[in-house]
Amino acid sequence: MARPWQEVVRPHQDVLSGKLDESIFAADLEDVRRGRAPSDYLDPAAFFAKTYPTEGLVRLLATVLARLAGRGGDPVINLQTPFGGGKTHALIALYHLCTAGEQVRDTELVQRVMQEAGLDRLPSSRVATFVGTSPDPLRDKTPWGEIADQLGCYEIVELSDRERIAPGTERLHQLLGDAPTLILLDELAVYGVAAKDFRGQVQAFLQELTQAVKVNRRAILVASLPSSAPYGDEGERVLHQMEMVLGRTEVQYELVQGEEIYEVVRRRLFQDLGPDIEHRRAVDAYRELYQSLGDDVPNYAREPAFRRRMLKAYPFHPEVIDVLFEHWSTFSTFQRTRGVLRLLSQVVATLYNAHHPAPLIQPAHLDLGHDQIRRELVKHIGNEYNAVIASDIAGPSAKAARLDQEMGTEYARFRVATGLATAIFFGSFSGAERRGVTLPWLRLATLWPGVPAPLVGDAINRLEDELWYLHAEQGRYWFTNQPNLNRVRIEREEAVQEAEIREEFERLVRRLAGSELRSFVWPRSPQDVPDTKELKLAVLAPEYVYAQPATEDFVRELLERAGSTFRTYRNVLVVLAPNPQDLGALRAKLRRLLALRSIRDDNALMRQLGEQNRQKVEGDLRGLQDGIEFDVRSTYRHLAKVSGEGLAWRHLGIPTVGEAGSLARRVREYLRDSDLLAEKIGPGQLLDKAFQPDEQVKRLSEVKEVFLRYPHLPMLSGPQVIDDAVYAGVREGIFGLQVGERVYFREAVPSGVLGDEAILLRPEEATKRTGGLVNPPGPPQTREPLTGDSDGGEPPPPPSPAFTGLRVVSLMIELPWERLSDFMRGVITPLRNDGAEVRLVVSLEARSPAGTINRATLEHTVRETLQQLRVRVMDERVE
Numbered sequence: 017m018a019r020p021w022q023e024v025v026r027p028h029q030d031v032l033s034g035k036l037d038e039s040i041f042a043a044d045l046e047d048v049r050r051g052r053a054p055s056d057y058l059d060p061a062a063f064f065a066k067t068y069p070t071e072g073l074v075r076l077l078a079t080v081l082a083r084l085a086g087r088g089g090d091p092v093i094n095l096q097t098p099f100g101g102g103k104t105h106a107l108i109a110l111y112h113l114c115t116a117g118e119q120v121r122d123t124e125l126v127q128r129v130m131q132e133a134g135l136d137r138l139p140s141s142r143v144a145t146f147v148g149t150s151p152d153p154l155r156d157k158t159p160w161g162e163i164a165d166q167l168g169c170y171e172i173v174e175l176s177d178r179e180r181i182a183p184g185t186e187r188l189h190q191l192l193g194d195a196p197t198l199i200l201l202d203e204l205a206v207y208g209v210a211a212k213d214f215r216g217q218v219q220a221f222l223q224e225l226t227q228a229v230k231v232n233r234r235a236i237l238v239a240s241l242p243s244s245a246p247y248g249d250e251g252e253r254v255l256h257q258m259e260m261v262l263g264r265t266e267v268q269y270e271l272v273q274g275e276e277i278y279e280v281v282r283r284r285l286f287q288d289l290g291p292d293i294e295h296r297r298a299v300d301a302y303r304e305l306y307q308s309l310g311d312d313v314p315n316y317a318r319e320p321a322f323r324r325r326m327l328k329a330y331p332f333h334p335e336v337i338d339v340l341f342e343h344w345s346t347f348s349t350f351q352r353t354r355g356v357l358r359l360l361s362q363v364v365a366t367l368y369n370a371h372h373p374a375p376l377i378q379p380a381h382l383d384l385g386h387d388q389i390r391r392e393l394v395k396h397i398g399n400e401y402n403a404v405i406a407s408d409i410a411g412p413s414a415k416a417a418r419l420d421q422e423m424g425t426e427y428a429r430f431r432v433a434t435g436l437a438t439a440i441f442f443g444s445f446s447g448a449e450r451r452g453v454t455l456p457w458l459r460l461a462t463l464w465p466g467v468p469a470p471l472v473g474d475a476i477n478r479l480e481d482e483l484w485y486l487h488a489e490q491g492r493y494w495f496t497n498q499p500n501l502n503r504v505r506i507e508r509e510e511a512v513q514e515a516e517i518r519e520e521f522e523r524l525v526r527r528l529a530g531s532e533l534r535s536f537v538w539p540r541s542p543q544d545v546p547d548t549k550e551l552k553l554a555v556l557a558p559e560y561v562y563a564q565p566a567t568e569d570f571v572r573e574l575l576e577r578a579g580s581t582f583r584t585y586r587n588v589l590v591v592l593a594p595n596p597q598d599l600g601a602l603r604a605k606l607r608r609l610l611a612l613r614s615i616r617d618d619n620a621l622m623r624q625l626g627e628q629n630r631q632k633v634e635g636d637l638r639g640l641q642d643g644i645e646f647d648v649r650s651t652y653r654h655l656a657k658v659s660g661e662g663l664a665w666r667h668l669g670i671p672t673v674g675e676a677g678s679l680a681r682r683v684r685e686y687l688r689d690s691d692l693l694a695e696k697i698g699p700g701q702l703l704d705k706a707f708q709p710d711e712q713v714k715r716l717s718e719v720k721e722v723f724l725r726y727p728h729l730p731m732l733s734g735p736q737v738i739d740d741a742v743y744a745g746v747r748e749g750i751f752g753l754q755v756g757e758r759v760y761f762r763e764a765v766p767s768g769v770l771g772d773e774a775i776l777l778r779p780e781e782a783t784k785r786t787g788g789l790v791n792p793p794g795p796p797q798t799r800e801p802l803t804g805d806s807d808g809g810e811p812p813p814p815p816s817p818a819f820t821g822l823r824v825v826s827l828m829i830e831l832p833w834e835r836l837s838d839f840m841r842g843v844i845t846p847l848r849n850d851g852a853e854v855r856l857v858v859s860l861e862a863r864s865p866a867g868t869i870n871r872a873t874l875e876h877t878v879r880e881t882l883q884q885l886r887v888r889v890m891d892e893r894v895e
Contacts, residue, residue: 018298044147077113080236144164144197149203197235226262275325275329298330322334336360359393382438400497405441433475440486442461443457530681533590539554553683567593595653655668694732702742746763759786761779
């Protein structure tokens with residue numbers, strides 16, 4: 017079992033005590049030369065003991081020794097590495113090597129250097145240094161004066177030094193002489209900017225010095241220039257001029273490369289790393305965890321190379337050092353090696369003293385609530401991030417810490433929410449760009465053996481919902497100092513009033529009501545729906561929901577009354593009610609829609625959100641608008657109509673995704689497909705429905721009234737339905753028509769004669785009134801065109817008086833479900849139009865080999881619909 021790292025390793029005492037001298041991370045070559053540097057840098061033995069022999073450092077020191085020994089090599093070396101990339105440390109190493117080499121001859125670093133240089137002994141040499149940040153350009157010695165003074169020959173350049181004039185190449189040859197000489201220059205660009213009055217002379221000196229060194233076989237110049245210029249445009253010019261003088265050596269000295277940083281950090285922070293077997297146990301426990309997680313962690317974490325990196329970085333997880341070294345060190349203010357060491361020394365001290373239980377130190381374990389750790393990071397990105405950390409990540413009011421407490425003992429124990437927020441913050445920044453992190457990486461940063469992996473997914477969802485400054489997009493997470501869109505939206509949602517939601521709801525329903533039926537939206541009383549002959553739809557307000565007593569009473573009143581009087585035309589009105597279970601979600605979406613709309617209309621806020629978030633607001637608005645329209649169609653799915661037995665409710669079903677159209681259109685199509693609304697009626701059905709058994713004659717206007725008034729009859733799509741049936745019925749001899757003195761029977765009826773005075777006659781009465789004659793003499797008659805007979809020709813011969821149709825049609829068929837509507841229109845409706853009583857027995861078998869049929873679908877949709885249709889279930893089998 018892997019032990020906690022703090023039980024295995026032992027930090028250096030200065031790290032452990034928390035009394036680490038910050039000055040050791042800002043060591044200065046001039047302080048070393050003058051004997052005032054911290055002991056770790058001043059004592060050559062202590063310095064080399066804590067210096068890891070990186071390949072770049074070994075190669076640099078070997079090159080210098082070989083040159084001093086007269087074996088050739090680069091005479092001028094320009095150390096130009098990223099800020100904090102180890103330049104000053106390398107110069108101090110050169111200084112100690114050439115001034116106290118015998119004291120450190122037996123150290124690992126010096127042995128490797130001598131082997132690389134091919135030397136059996138260290139060459140004796142003179143050393144002179146100049147650090148541009150130390151002298152006062154107006155009062156102290158110039159670079160040439162200082163170097164000459166340290167080499168013991170100040171008199172050679174004394175006049176040039178006093179006059180602030182470069183001494184010339186010949187005097188520099190005298191100054192170097194024949195003895196092995198090492199000249200170390202640091203921060204020369206800073207001095208060049210400061211020496212404004214004789215800056216040209218500094219440039220000239222540097223040019224002359226490089227020329228003098230190049231012709232001296234045992235002299236070498238090592239200069240350190242920053243990779244970026246100090247002091248703005250002026251510094252840029254000075255740096256560029258010095259680079260032109262020094263040139264860029266073809267041999268690059270990458271002083272700390274790749275995984276070498278792991279050992280640099282370990283050697284400086286820990287005096288004892290403990291047994292290797294404990295390292296392997298810890299690393300193998302993480303490797304086993306990563307293998308079990310599969311693709312939930314990055315692929316590289318499951319490769320053998322990552323195990324090797326974890327062993328090299330122990331007790332740190334490699335991601336801690338990698339993020340610091342590769343991301344944070346790109347800030348110009350973050351010294352690459354010093355900054356990493358300074359921050360990690362604070363992290364180690366804090367976690368060690370807190371007895372942290374994890375086997376490795378991971379990004380999630382950084383305590384951003386610790387003042388020094390927080391300051392070390394925030395100073396590079398802006399003090400405003402103190403508020404971000406306090407709000408979301410660490411501190412007495414931080415939301416992540418609250419979530420750990422709210423989400424149960426597992427979260428409180430492992431602090432998963434806080435750890436995730438910490439890791440996201442840690443991975444959010446670099447000097448070049450803001451860097452987001454992925455969920456797989458967050459599992460590396462947060463999970464350790466013993467922490468349940470599902471906690472990460474649960475916690476990240478809560479963080480997205482709750483945190484103010486966390487941003488998430490396309491699977492990446494990052495922090496900024498701007499409130500995230502979710503937080504802004506939530507605040508705007510909280511400001512939305514119920515009255516605004518109702519107003520938007522009503523506006524939306526009115527827009528979606530449609531004109532396929534005359535629609536009345538949210539009537540408050542029966543008098544809001546007039547008693548007219550046209551087809552009408554009343555769409556109820558959300559306080560009147562399906563299956564509530566108050567709704568039943570209100571709907572009955574709408575269908576039965578029109579103001580203070582009873583409703584005459586009861587068979588032209590249907591009522592649409594919302595489903596109660598859907599209203600809560602619909603209101604929530606309307607609230608969000610109004611919140612997003614207020615954000616979009618706030619120009620100042622939109623500018624603050626940035627382009628990406630502005631696009632998201634617009635996209636979310638469009639998607640939400642479309643989704644809400646679908647939800648309205650789905651919510652309004654309960655249809656009430658007066659039937660012969662009283663009030664009857666019908667279920668429109670759930671619309672298909674992407675279905676458009678108005679509420680009125682959806683209702684009209686449902687009525688038509690359910691044979692409740694007739695677009696055509698057969699003459700026989702008209703006779704059967706409109707005439708009492710003992711009635712021989714009836715005014716056409718009364719016939720039309722019958723269909724408008726009595727709910728047991730089908731609703732008609734319009735008055736033309738009856739007119740068409742009359743034309744067909746008279747022509748076919750199903751009934752006769754009398755207009756004034758004229759009786760039409762088994763003949764075409766001219767258009768325009770079906771007025772209020774027209775009278776329908778049973779066939780017997782029509783025969784009697786025509787005296788038994790068909791088509792009696794009279795003026796030529798025009799025939800009303802009918803479906804299937806539009807050529808305007810002569811009517812077909814009249815049927816024989818003995819004509820009889822079919823009495824029974826019985827079919828047993830197997831029908832694809834998607835053709836059911838066609839079956840209703842092409843089979844059932846025509847038979848009904850011929851006056852047939854249709855009885856339909858449905859045999860339904862729904863199979864899913866994978867078992868995907870949801871029991872809730874059967875209980876809450878299928879059976880509910882059957883109940884509303886008043887269907888008798890004769891047999892049922894469920895497996």
